[in-house]
Amino acid sequence: MTFAITRPDLLCAWSGGSLLIVDPRGGCNHPLAGYYYREARALCDLELRVNREQVWACEAASPEPRRLEFSYVYPEITTYGGGGSGQSGDDQPRDARDLPQRGLLVNVEYRVRPTSLIITTRITNVSRETLAFELQWSMRADFADIQEVQGRSRHQRASVLRDEQGSELTFVYDHPQLRLQSRIEFDPARRWRFSSGAAETNLTLSPREATTMTIRVHPDGSESEDGGDEAIRERAVDEWHQRFTQIAAPHLAFERAFSANVEDLASFPWLGGPPDEWLTLQAGIPLYPALFGRDAITAGWQMALLDSGDALQSALTLLGRRQSNRTDAWRDEEPGRIPYQMRDGPLARLNINPYSAYYADFASPLMFVIALANLYAWRGRDDELSQHWDTARRILDWAQQYGDADHDGYLEYCTRSTDGTKNQGWKDSGDAIVYDDGTPVPAPIATCELQGYWYAAQELIALLHWMRGEYKDAAASFAAAADLKKRFNRDWWIPGEGTFALAMDPEKRLVKAVSSNVGHCLASGIIDREHLPATVDRLFAPDMFSGWGIRTLSSSHAYYDPVSYHRGSVWGVEQGTIVFGLRRFGFDTRAHDLATAMFELSQLYPGYRIPECVGGFARRERATPSAYPQANSPQLWNASAFPLMLQSLLGVVPLAPYHCLVLDPSLPEWLPELVVRNLRVGDATVSFRFRRETDGSSAFDVLEKRGTLRIIRQPPPESLRAGPGERLRDLIESVLA
Numbered sequence: 001m002t003f004a005i006t007r008p009d010l011l012c013a014w015s016g017g018s019l020l021i022v023d024p025r026g027g028c029n030h031p032l033a034g035y036y037y038r039e040a041r042a043l044c045d046l047e048l049r050v051n052r053e054q055v056w057a058c059e060a061a062s063p064e065p066r067r068l069e070f071s072y073v074y075p076e077i078t079t080y081g082g083g084g085s086g087q088s089g090d091d092q093p094r095d096a097r098d099l100p101q102r103g104l105l106v107n108v109e110y111r112v113r114p115t116s117l118i119i120t121t122r123i124t125n126v127s128r129e130t131l132a133f134e135l136q137w138s139m140r141a142d143f144a145d146i147q148e149v150q151g152r153s154r155h156q157r158a159s160v161l162r163d164e165q166g167s168e169l170t171f172v173y174d175h176p177q178l179r180l181q182s183r184i185e186f187d188p189a190r191r192w193r194f195s196s197g198a199a200e201t202n203l204t205l206s207p208r209e210a211t212t213m214t215i216r217v218h219p220d221g222s223e224s225e226d227g228g229d230e231a232i233r234e235r236a237v238d239e240w241h242q243r244f245t246q247i248a249a250p251h252l253a254f255e256r257a258f259s260a261n262v263e264d265l266a267s268f269p270w271l272g273g274p275p276d277e278w279l280t281l282q283a284g285i286p287l288y289p290a291l292f293g294r295d296a297i298t299a300g301w302q303m304a305l306l307d308s309g310d311a312l313q314s315a316l317t318l319l320g321r322r323q324s325n326r327t328d329a330w331r332d333e334e335p336g337r338i339p340y341q342m343r344d345g346p347l348a349r350l351n352i353n354p355y356s357a358y359y360a361d362f363a364s365p366l367m368f369v370i371a372l373a374n375l376y377a378w379r380g381r382d383d384e385l386s387q388h389w390d391t392a393r394r395i396l397d398w399a400q401q402y403g404d405a406d407h408d409g410y411l412e413y414c415t416r417s418t419d420g421t422k423n424q425g426w427k428d429s430g431d432a433i434v435y436d437d438g439t440p441v442p443a444p445i446a447t448c449e450l451q452g453y454w455y456a457a458q459e460l461i462a463l464l465h466w467m468r469g470e471y472k473d474a475a476a477s478f479a480a481a482a483d484l485k486k487r488f489n490r491d492w493w494i495p496g497e498g499t500f501a502l503a504m505d506p507e508k509r510l511v512k513a514v515s516s517n518v519g520h521c522l523a524s525g526i527i528d529r530e531h532l533p534a535t536v537d538r539l540f541a542p543d544m545f546s547g548w549g550i551r552t553l554s555s556s557h558a559y560y561d562p563v564s565y566h567r568g569s570v571w572g573v574e575q576g577t578i579v580f581g582l583r584r585f586g587f588d589t590r591a592h593d594l595a596t597a598m599f600e601l602s603q604l605y606p607g608y609r610i611p612e613c614v615g616g617f618a619r620r621e622r623a624t625p626s627a628y629p630q631a632n633s634p635q636l637w638n639a640s641a642f643p644l645m646l647q648s649l650l651g652v653v654p655l656a657p658y659h660c661l662v663l664d665p666s667l668p669e670w671l672p673e674l675v676v677r678n679l680r681v682g683d684a685t686v687s688f689r690f691r692r693e694t695d696g697s698s699a700f701d702v703l704e705k706r707g708t709l710r711i712i713r714q715p716p717p718e719s720l721r722a723g724p725g726e727r728l729r730d731l732i733e734s735v736l737a
Contacts, residue, residue: 004604004624006611015066016233016271017344018219019146019289022046025057026070026108029175032149032286034118037219038272039289039345041149042171045140045197048108048121050074051097055106062607065267066113072106075099092127103127104205114233114271117217125205135620137215139170140303141182145345147353150630151286156346160415178346180220187213233271234280234655236278241266244306246677249410249647254599255670257608258646261639264609265303266635269311272344279314282343284632286611291342293319293364296428299640301367301374302576304654305647308680309378312371316397319368321392324359327630329416332360336398338391339643340364340424353419360420361428362403362413365395365451376467377447377578380656380682385464396461399454405444409487410504411454412446425450426520431559432566433503434513434542438559441511446504448492449517452524455484459525467657479619489528496532500527512543514554516574523581525718532720536587539578548601549575549594549621555616562616563626570625572598572610576641576648583648583666586721592668595645601625609634610641650674650715656682659708664688665698675703684709689700 009030013020023029027047035043048055056073062068071166075095093101105124141160148154158175161541166186173180186192190201190296205211222428244262249255268281270291281299283292297319322342324333331354340361348356369392374386403411411425422430422440425447433441462477469481494501494510500518501510501689515576519539521527527535538544543556549570553560575598582591602608604624615626647672651664661681667674667690675688684707692701703710715722 002604002623003606004627005606006627006631007286008444010286011060011062011068013062013066013068013110013112014270014285014289015112015269017289018112018114018117019286019288020068020112020117021286022068022110022162024060026056026060026068026110026111031152032146034149035217036146036289037115037392039146040180040220041178041349042219043117043139043217044142044144045138045139045363048072048138049138049198050104051099052136055104065264066111067101068110070108072108073102074106074401075105077101082235085404097133099131099133100127100489101130103129104132104133104451111231115230116219118347119215120212121216122212123205123211123666124210125207128207130204130206132202132204132476135203136198137186138198139169139184140197141173143171143175143178143180143346143672145347146287146289147343147345147347147416148731156350157350162194167192169194169199175346175710177350180346182220183218185216185218187215188701189213191637233278233587236275237266237269237271240269240307240310241682243308243310243678245679246675248675248677249671250637250673251671253603255734256600256603257602258642260608261634261642262306264634265299265306265643268299268639269314271320271527273318277314277318280312280318281311281315281405281636283637284635287630287632288635290344291318291339292504293339293341294361294367297364297367297371298573299637301371302573302637302640302644304374304378305643305652305679309375312378313384316372316375316388316391317366317369320388322357323391323394330354330418331358332358332415332417332420334363334398334402336394336402336695338365338368338395339419350659356422358417360413360415360417360424362411362424362450363426363453365542366450366457368392369395369457369461371454373464376657378654378656378681379661384724385468389464392461398459403454408508409484410446411442411450412504413450414444423447425568426517428567431564432552433511434567436513436556436558437507441503441505444506447517448488448500448502448515449485449524450518450528451488451492452521455481455488455526456524458484485526485528489531493531497538499538500531500535501726512536513557516544516550516552516571516578517576519550519578519581519730523577523584525584529720532585532587536582536590538583538592540593542618545597546570546616546625548597548614548625549618550578552613553616555618560616563628565613565628569628570601570616571613572601572635572638573641574727576644579645580648584716586719588666588721591666592646595649596668596670598641598645605633607634610638611635612638650676652679653716654681658710659684660710660712661686661712662712663688663700664713665700667692667698670695678704681709683707 019040020034028045034041055074056076059071082624105126109120112268161172163170167186171182186491192199216626230673273277281296289308296315319338324337327485337359339357343355405408426449458481462474465474502513502515503511553567562568579591611627611631611633613628617625653662672692674690686705687703688700
């Protein structure tokens with residue numbers, strides 16, 4: 001079986017605001033390595049030595065996202081004979097200090113907690129004699145921002161002071177505007193000596209004796225942050241995780257892949273701010289240990305099959321509190337917008353960049369409205385709908401007034417910040433929107449998927465208005481959505497390509513590049529029935545479907561690059577979105593094709609983690625698709641694409657306000673059976689067994705149900721494939737069940 005590894009020179013562990021990045025030996029011999037807290041590098045050097053020499057690394061393991069484990073021996077054999085990599089005779093080789101080689105077994109565990117790092121070292125004398133030696137931990141701090149480390153260029157710098165008190169060593173960042181520190185508690189049972197770059201202690205172990213010592217790193221005065229306690233935060237995450245829906249399948253590879261991605265999702269809560277914001281999810285490791293509005297919202301609604309919207313409610317709460325009520329060009333702020341990203345590193349704190357709260361994104365606000373409708377569908381809580389209602393209404397007011405600045409009926413963006421991102425659609429890299437010859441399209445730019453998001457937001461707010469008894473507002477929003485859909489299908493369609501344009505430029509000319517953005521339009525519902533079959537066929541043409549997924553840009557485009565960020569790569573999160581759209585409109589076979597590709601893609605990578613984006617190379621060309629050079633792994637919304645994909649295949653549509661759950665399963669051939677336990681819809685909980693019949697159809701049995709919930713089988717209401725007879729039969733069977 002083929003395996004691929006992205007970032008093979010790094011291992012990571014994380015929890016809340018803490019992130020540890022080390023090389024495969026467990027040290028910091030990589031430019032990005034270190035221990036970060038809230039994106040500031042609290043330790044830039046971290047390495048264990050014995051007698052001032054490196055120990056020999058035997059194994060590195062990542063048992064869970066918040067732990068790394070390393071096994072070492074010291075000293076290693078340097079002279080080999082006929083015994084392979086062991087000793088050839090019955091003599092005992094020794095090093096220059098007369099220690100028997102491989103006499104010491106060393107195990108190091110790094111446990112990352114929300115506001116601290118715990119290092120546990122266990123050393124065992126496996127020789128037949130008493131051994132005396134020195135143990136050193138090299139430690140330094142530089143308090144660089146992770147963005148500075150990534151770019152290898154410092155934009156803020158100050159002296160780092162040292163303070164030694166007993167068994168404690170503290171690094172203090174002597175910056176006039178930043179109060180940063182790293183306090184390191186060494187095991188008080190030992191006598192420690194501190195030098196400029198290390199802490200060391202003497203140890204003596206009898207034969208077979210073992211000793212354990214613990215080092216605790218407390219960054220940035222973190223113990224009292226927010227007046228909270230680490231154990232409380234960890235317990236909140238564990239209890240949230242324990243409430244997840246359980247998925248089991250005879251197809252063990254699928255179950256393992258799904259479970260691994262669920263474990264990653266459970267590791268991403270931010271755990272900052274007040275408790276009702278803790279479950280807001282971070283974007284990715286190692287480069288995005290921060291809050292990105294669209295990522296947190298998207299992942300929140302995509303994974304609601306697992307947690308019934310708990311993480312989504314947290315994200316909407318956090319972002320709603322930070323909704324703008326002013327105009328600020330530096331942050332691309334406008335009244336009604338919500339943050340695109342919120343970073344907490346030194347650059348953001350010093351306002352060197354605008355990312356402490358940066359608003360230049362059209363996806364986040366529109367996705368807020370879409371996600372609110374999803375949250376209400378899963379939970380049916382009027383208090384939560386009321387909590388977020390004004391935020392949603394102000395977002396749509398912003399879209400009308402600022403998002404469509406020229407009032408042509410389409411959303412277009414134009415960045416004003418001198419240090420902002422040019423593109424504010426789903427694809428936010430600077431060269432993502434290009435003409436046929438590869439020339440970047442100038443701003444203001446209208447991209448097709450933003451019109452789809454706007455359509456879906458207006459249609460869903462209309463439904464919510466209706467459910468609140470606000471019929472006049474509902475009618476107005478329905479009419480606005482219908483008008484946008486009509487104009488979009490008229491103005492953006494490219495007859496010769498059988499698809500929609502990527503964008504409109506400032507002169508309202510179509511940018512006719514064939515792109516994955518159209519897959520978002522499919523999922524949003526903005527595409528007319530008459531254009532749907534051709535659009536789906538175009539997405540699966542050889543220049544778009546690589547065999548691993550839908551490319552971001554056609555391989556026939558002059559500026560196609562298979563390992564670019566958005567000009568030919570394949571994004572896992574997009575595949576989940578497109579599967580959702582395919583099932584929504586009855587393209588079940590294509591949905592199976594794409595779900596299969598996504599599942600098989602996950603099999604290539606350790607931990608079944610699809611990197612942030614993989615290469616666009618065709619599956620027939622090579623064994624692996626390659627990957628973007630600095631891809632995160634794991635990436636939040638690639639992990640959340642798995643529960644969305646499963647929800648789509650099962651046809652799960654929650655209607656919690658009506659105590660109803662609609663199902664229409666369509667299992668691919670390789671997934672003939674699936675058990676879903678403790679699925680929460682409103683106050684009810686239900687468990688199912690899904691199965692694929694010999695004729696290719698799918699069925700389900702209700703195993704257990706608690707609470708009031710009506711189960712109805714119905715194809716999606718907009719399906720092009722379901723006829724009146726099928727709908728009536730399913731409805732009668734549901735009523736009689």
